[in-house]
Amino acid sequence: MGEEPSPFCPKERSNMADLIAQAAEIICRSNMTLALTGAGISVESGIPDFRSVGGLWSRYSPEEYATISAFVEDPEKVWMMLREMDEMLSASKPNKAHLGIGELEKLGYLHYIITQNVDSLHQAGGAENVIEYHGHSRSLSCFRCGNRYTAEEKRGEYLPKCRCGEILKPDVVLFGEAIPTKALNTSFQMASSAQALMVVGTSAVVSPANTIPINAKQNGAKLIEINTERTHLTDSVTDVFIQGEAGKIIETLVVEVKKTAGLVTS
């Protein structure tokens, strides 16, 4: 039998294969593995991260549009961005990285996924134990009376309003808002007991999500980082840095985990 075709160019192949084998080894040895994901994991689904050129965030700066004070001051202005974001998110599909993460969870090699994303693509990719650190965009709430509506039922309405007349806000955590208590506490507990942490597609600059890798490392977890670029974690807490697009790396990693675990023959 010939070798399976590699998605990587020949020069990168041996180094990449070696790093992926190291990551698979860490995952197979761990009894408690977490993933922390950020906007980068959804870039291959067509959702720009904060750095993508020409995407949503180059027209609506997050500092100006994605803050709770901006929403309170001028909800109509912030809804211009939210409406475009909702159109984009509701049309998006999980990519190979989300699917691979879902498969690792099903195989029992990944226990919880803490995501900073609000796009629900981990669930669409088959994952079940998803902690949505920054909320999600599947529902909208009213500040005044606390009523909640599904995004689906309010999609045709612009501006979406509560029956009390107040403009609704999606249940995403804007800058300046508190992290949902359950997500915060569970993530902290998980990070303290993890033996391995996969950090995928996050610049790890948004606080307090960026304390999760540090906390996990201090408690003895091995860190695998997958990113197209180096981050401040790479030279400080990362054990295995795999540089490139999450989709093909995670797809290859799942195959390697199966081989390492003896679930398939190579």
Ligand code: NAD
């Ligand atoms: P970020 O934009 O600060 O960083 C994204 C990281 O992903 C960067 O380090 C980049 O190098 C990396 N990256 C880009 N494409 C990649 C790919 N194909 N494969 C692997 N890595 C890739 O994102 P953040 O750290 O998540 O922080 C931004 C905040 O804004 C978070 O709260 C985030 O959830 C939110 N946000 C969410 C979405 C979404 O729900 N999809 C999109 C944009 C921003």
Ligand code: ZN
């Ligand atoms: Zn109301």
